[in-house]
Amino acid sequence: MSLEDLYQEIILDHYRKPKNRAPELADEDVHVHHSNPLCGDEMDLRIAVADGKLDGVVFDGEGCSISQASASAMTQAVKGRELDDVLALTEDFRLMMHGDEPSRPDDLQDGIAFQGVAKFPVRVKCALLGWMAVKDAIETYQSGDATHSVTHGE
Amino acid sequence: MTIDVPTIRKDFPTLAREVHDTRLVYLDSAASSQTPRAVLDVMDEYYERYRSNVHRGVYRLAEEATDLFEGARHKVAAFTNAPVEGTIFTKNSTEAINLVAYSYVRRRLGEGDVLLTTHMEHHANIVPWLHAQQDLGFEIRYIPLTEDGRLDMDAVPALLDDGRVSFLAVSHVSNVLGTINDVKTLAAQARDANPGCRVLVDGSQAVPHLAVDFRDLGVDFYAFTGHKMCGPTGVGVLLGRPEVLETMPPFLTGGEMILDVRLDGVTWNELPHKFEAGTMMIAEVGGLGAACDYLTGIGMDAIREHEKQLTAKALDALAGLDDVTVHGPTDVEVRGGAVSFAVDGVHPHDIGAMLDQEGVCVRVGHHCAKPLMRVLGVNATARASFYLYNDADDLPPLVRGIERARDFFAR
Structure with missing residues (x-):
């Protein structure tokens, strides 16, 4: 496993040309802020829900290539899905980051490109940041709140 | 006053090892220095x-x-x-x-x-x-x-x-x-x-x-x-x-x-x-x-003088790189050997990962100084820091890694 594998083309593409990166979202239902103080990563994630589905999702913030690219790939994979399905897919991604084979590789779309990150333990939390933010946004929505802020530890 | 770095390096067992099939270049002594055999x-x-x-x-x-x-x-x-x-x-x-x-x-x-x-x-x-x-x-x-x-x-x-x-x-x-x-x-x-x-x-x-x-x-x-x-x-x-x-x-x-x-x-x-x-x-x-x-035994004045000269060389080398900004004073008379820098368009974490491939250990992050990070207007920096066992041979791998990160991420 080399550094080139970590930063393969799909990941670099998402880093250089992120999808669904925006500071605002029309019809926003929930806004969460997630930070990773250890690396100084900051992420704002906004979702809009319609008919029990994730109608819109955007992220914004600062962070390393892995965190930004993973959030970008995540937004593509989860948009339009039922909320519970997003939570299930997030769990699949999380387990993949801990070395498991993903059970839904096709549904993860470009997220599958991050499988190799599992071999770089210090970068796993980078890849997880966006996914943990969308999970939190959905749980915040389900509990009836509109904002939530999370600081991740080591 | 000069100090004999090749001889000093032999006192530090860690410095003899390789990482990623390349010579270890330890530029993180501001976080923790290496230990000489005499102490062990x-x-x-x-x-x-x-x-x-x-x-x-x-x-x-x-x-x-x-x-x-x-x-x-x-x-x-x-x-x-x-x-x-x-x-x-x-x-x-x-x-x-x-x-x-x-x-x-x-x-x-x-x-x-x-x-x-x-x-x-x-x-x-x-x-x-x-x-x-x-x-x-x-x-x-x-x-x-x-x-x-x-x-x-x-x-x-x-x-x-x-x-x-x-x-x-x-x-x-x-x-x-x-x-x-x-x-x-x-x-x-x-x-x-x-x-x-x-x-x-x-x-x-x-x-x-x-x-x-x-x-x-x-x-x-x-x-x-x-x-x-x-x-x-x-x-x-x-x-x-x-x-x-x-x-x-x-x-x-x-x-x-x-x-x-x-x-x-x-x-x-x-x-x-x-x-x-x-x-x-x-x-x-x-x-x-x-x-x-x-x-x-080596002499604190000699160590200070050595670090001053090496830091001046490092600041020169970084000043010569496009898209690289050094935080902190440029006059080595009023600064020590911890050099924080930023590369436009590249997150410090990615710089650190690239430098690791060159065998270079630097610290990336907020360095336990978040109020200062806010004053500087950044979330994190990359920091190379020098000590008595570093010399000018450690600078080319640092420069190479920074250039590689810049060309890889910011192209």
């Missing part, structure tokens, strides 16, 4: 020949262990020109500063008092004050920075003007910017404004790299740590003026720090033992004494 030998000898507790035993081994422990105290005191009875062992700088926070600041400061510190402090020299402030309600003021990352000394008189600053806490050398602060002048100014003002200096980044003279600085407390100065982890030091320490209650209490215990009261032990509760880190204290010997 002293600690091994304690465990292999005379391991026992100090101060209590009447047998030969315990005498030898006590000699190691108290001998190290004399070495540390001599190394920093501090009084032996004011040389207190702690587990690190953080604990040394907390000792002062609990046994001095929390006992003496209250509403109406002001604690003065700066925008460039490590969390170890901010968090104890913020925590105490929550309980006691004193005011905290901050000395701001100039554009090039020095303390704005022009701003100091106005901060001291009302005579309410009763405690000054300032770092000797910044762990992020490398800036060397004129703590002697600051201490004098603070005392001119309020004769009762006490001064604590966080010398974690100074003692490893400069000849520090505690008595000459004229401060009340001076904290530093062993693991950044070729010593082991687990041991730090608080230097204090004995006349101030005498007036302070103990920090941690229990065994060893008492002269007498009755059912109705306690008599504290004499300095410095009043502030050393329980069995201490004996091997590590011995290792720190050996580190003082090692550094003295």
Whole structure:
């Protein structure tokens, strides 16, 4: 496993040309802020829900290539899905980051490109940041709140 | 004055290893330095020949262990020109500063008092004050920075003007910017404004790299740590003026720090033992004494001169790179060997990963100085830091890794 594998083309593409990166979202239902103080990563994630589905999702913030690219790939994979399905897919991604084979590789779309990150333990939390933010946004929505802020530890 | 880096490198076992099939280039001594064989030998000898507790035993081994422990105290005191009875062992700088926070600041400061510190402090020299402030309600003021990352000394008189600053806490050398602060002048100014003002200096980044003279600085407390100065982890030091320490209650209490215990009261032990509760880190204290010997053998002035020259070369090399910005002073007369930098369009974490492939160890992140990160307007920086075992051969891999990261991520 080399550094080139970590930063393969799909990941670099998402880093250089992120999808669904925006500071605002029309019809926003929930806004969460997630930070990773250890690396100084900051992420704002906004979702809009319609008919029990994730109608819109955007992220914004600062962070390393892995965190930004993973959030970008995540937004593509989860948009339009039922909320519970997003939570299930997030769990699949999380387990993949801990070395498991993903059970839904096709549904993860470009997220599958991050499988190799599992071999770089210090970068796993980078890849997880966006996914943990969308999970939190959905749980915040389900509990009836509109904002939530999370600081991740080591 | 020159030092022979190839010979010095042979003293450090870690530096002989390779990572990713390439020579290890260790540029993270500001986080933790490497350990020379001479320090490891002293600690091994304690465990292999005379391991026992100090101060209590009447047998030969315990005498030898006590000699190691108290001998190290004399070495540390001599190394920093501090009084032996004011040389207190702690587990690190953080604990040394907390000792002062609990046994001095929390006992003496209250509403109406002001604690003065700066925008460039490590969390170890901010968090104890913020925590105490929550309980006691004193005011905290901050000395701001100039554009090039020095303390704005022009701003100091106005901060001291009302005579309410009763405690000054300032770092000797910044762990992020490398800036060397004129703590002697600051201490004098603070005392001119309020004769009762006490001064604590966080010398974690100074003692490893400069000849520090505690008595000459004229401060009340001076904290530093062993693991950044070729010593082991687990041991730090608080230097204090004995006349101030005498007036302070103990920090941690229990065994060893008492002269007498009755059912109705306690008599504290004499300095410095009043502030050393329980069995201490004996091997590590011995290792720190050996580190003082090692550094003295090479010469602190020679180490400072070597780092100055190497830092100048590093600053030149970084200045020659497009899209690279260095934080902090560019004049090596007023800065140490910690060099923080940014590369446009590349996150420090990615720079660190690229440099690792070149065998180069640098620190990336906020360096436990989040208030400073906010002043600089960044979330994180990459930092290369130099020590006596680094030389100009370590610069090409650093430059190569930075260029590689820039071309890879920002193209």
